Amino acid sequence: MISTQNTDIIPENWYNVVPDLPEPLPPPRDNDLHKSSIELLNRILPKKVIEQEFTFRKYEKIPDEVMELYEQIGRPTPLVRARNLEKYLDYKGKIFYKFEGATVTGSHKINTAIPQAYYAASEGIQEVTTETGAGQWGTATALASSMNGMKSKVFMVNVSYRQKPLRKTVMNLYGAEVIPSPSTITETGRKFLSQSPDHPGSLGIAISEAVEYALDNDIRYLLGSVMNSVITHQSIIGLETQKQLEIMGEEADVLIGCVGGGSNFGGFIFPLMRDGRKRTIISSTAREVPKFSKGKYRYDYVDNAGILPSIKMYSLGSDFVPESIYAGGLRYHGASPSLSLLVKNGIVKSEEVGEKQVIDALRIFANTQGIVAAPESGHAIASTIEYVKSNHDEKKTIVVNVSGHGLLDMSIFAGE
Amino acid sequence: MELGYPSRRAYYDGPRIRETHEAGVVNFNETSIEKLSASLKRKAEKIYLLAYHDDFLENREKIYGILKRCGFSGLIIPDLLTDFYDENEDIIREIQGSGYEYIPFFNPSSPDRVIRNVSKISNSWVYYGLMPSTGINVPYSQDAVVSRINSILVDREINFGFGIRSVDDVRKLVSYGAHGAAIGTLLITMLEKHDIDGFRQFINDLVVMRNA
């Protein structure tokens, strides 16, 4: 067997898709006539992250310190041929999965948390903050901050805070302070609590709280998804996959992944699209959050309070309140501008998967491959199974990105 | 010299210039633009009108009328290549077909192939925004931004704008290979303060720099 987990697999540069897009990416816009929320980013994000947000450079060197941490947290992650799943589905082609659940925090989120925390720490920042829904992003931020010698404060959507006490424990172990959102420590939080003391919270509210807290305390905020810089960091997924496929002598015909804000999917597909080869590319979203089919392609708020600049994306509206599905990471109302552009152009197909189908897919994957995947990743697996069923006699090579493990989300199987 | 057609949708301008648009929308009339352009023409070889896409489409006849009567050489549409990219070829052909220059407006987020394609179908100099919006400050490397566009568009006149705050900024841009620089927010600030001396000094410094 050829090892595809040598650290040589980790690329030296991240890849930024923006200069390679078929159309210009509509830039962010200010929300207010008299103030610039774009300029405000200087007080919210590490400088290097802002630079990467607007850069024209296709390749961005991964700093040595970040490289070392990437190795510490388990990169490169494995690319595995899912032979048992192929047998189970009686598929004539091949299925590979890239397993981001193999990182120590259990998902791809750590890929961007590390560089963002590193850049903040290099600027002399001592504390960072962020929001978390399902908990994966908060977990990644907590560890990345500690590894870079900083404190972290995580605003966790209230429902998840109550439903997932183990997530909070992990974040605490990694050194973060976890606060249920809406909270009493920000104006945004107090406003929502006064409307309803038992407010369930939402990602949009939690983002606003974290950004407000960062501004009030002159610390920095880490971005979990959606923005260009995050997707650039996540390109490590696709860059590694490409090298691993080369080592195995394979070429991908079909790429499948799940979409919340679009970071694991964009990071996975963009580097693989560089060769211009014709492929089927499928983004799998939650049927309960139909951003690509029912959302509009327009400028919309990133956060609930509109503190961050607006961006052009498929959006269901920042006040959209999704059903509470297990795949908390897919509940975001929008999707990254670069991915939205490719969906609009038909280069990326979108598919919606309901929760029942996700649970079935997770069972099949656990049963055949031994991996309990995250509910978010379950969408990508469900779309893969669906693709194989509808294209049974094709002999294609499918690569699916499994963005995380679901060992802390087992309650999804409780009712069965 | 560039004159802005007042807009309620000046999305790619920063807060200072947006405020001037706001005042412009209220006070705008064609006589004032005729007067202004006449006095600008005494000082400038060529004058250009900047209009946002929707304003251009909604006031097409009027804008062509202004271009003609006031002797504008061409038109800049800052949001055409971002929000209305699908329409770019038709609009560029129309403007050029009517005898005016179309000035492509790019920024660091413009993809390489877009810069190449649009430059091919347009025949004038190119306007390059150093950052996503005017008058705001985000970190970037001027040197790298200028060499990027120069390497894609060899032998083309490129003028830079957005975020230029001082004669020193202009000097640096020129040393990196810029042909010209657009100055907006800085002048608005001087205007608001009635800082005529500051303005004179600024122009003098520019002239000294050019002649050096």
Ligand SMILES: Cc1ncc(COP(=O)(O)O)c(C=O)c1O
């Ligand atoms: C495991 C996992 N997959 C996917 C996502 C969706 O986010 P994105 O679309 O940014 O990758 C999340 C978000 O929390 C997640 O935790």
